[in-house]
Amino acid sequence: MTTTLAVLALLVALAALAVALTGRRTAPRSAAETPSDLPEDARALRQEVAALKAESGQSLRHLSVVRYDAFTDTGGQLSWSLALLDDGGSGVVVTSIQGRNESRTYAKNVDSWTSETQLSPEEEDAISHARP
Template sequence: MNLCDYFGIELEYLVWGLAGAVVLLLLLLLINMCMIGKLKKKYKKFMGDTDAKSLEEKIEERLEQLNDLVESHYTNKSKIEKLESQMNVTFQKIGLVKYDAFNEMGGKLSFSLALLNEKDDGFVINAMHSREGCYTYIKEIIAGKSIIVLASEEKEALDMALNYK
C-alpha cells in the first residue's frame, strides 16, 4: 500500500505542494543571503582591518579621549566664569573727544577721554594743552553720572562711552 493512498492525497497535489514549499524556501534563502551581506558590510565597516582585541583598545582609547574632553570642558567653563567676573571691573566703553582748548592753540592737542566699565562706572580724563604746559584733570563717573560738573567736551566723551557698542 502506498503512503499517498493511505492518507488519501493525490500524488500530483503532493508534488505541487512540495514544489511550492521549495520555491518559498529558495525565496527565503535569497532574502536571508541579502540580509547577511548587508550585515557583513556593516561589520567590516565597523571593524575595519582590525580584530576584536584591537577594537577593544580603540574603544578604550575613545573613552579616554571622551574623559579628557569632559575634563577640559569643565576647566574651560571655570576659566570662562572667571573671565566674566573679571570683565565687570575692566573698562569696556570708551569715548574720546579731541578739541582746541585755547584760541591761540591749533591742532586739537587737548582731549577728553571717558573710560567706563559694564556698570557705567569709571572716569573722564580731561587734558588741556596750552603754550605754558598741559593740564590734566580727572572726574569720577558712577552709574553714568558725575557729581562734579562736566565741561561740554567731557559730556560729549561721556555720551560716546555710554552709547559705545
C-alpha cells in the same frame, strides 16, 4: 614726542589709580592654574563662565577720546578728554587742556555714566561716545 610719552604715562598711572581707588580690581588667576584644575561637569563650567563674565564687566573696556581746541589762540586740537569706563559706566574721565604756555590735566570719577563733579561738554561727549 617726549610730551606725548609723558601724557601717555600719566594716563596709564591715573587709570591704575582710579581702578585701585574704586576697589574694583580683582586678584588675577594663579599662573599655576592648569586646565586639569578646571571643573569637569557642565554645571561647574557654566558657573566658571558666569564668574568670568561678571569679572570682565568690571574691566575698563569702554573708552573714547574727544579732541578739541580749548582756547581760540591755539589750534591743532591738542586738548583732549578720555573716558575709561566699565560695563556699568563706572571709571574715570581724564582731561588734558593744552595752552600756549602751560597745560593742565584733570581726572574725574564717573559712576553710572555720570559724575558728581561738574563735567565739561567735551567730557560729557567722551562719556556718551564710550557708552555702548
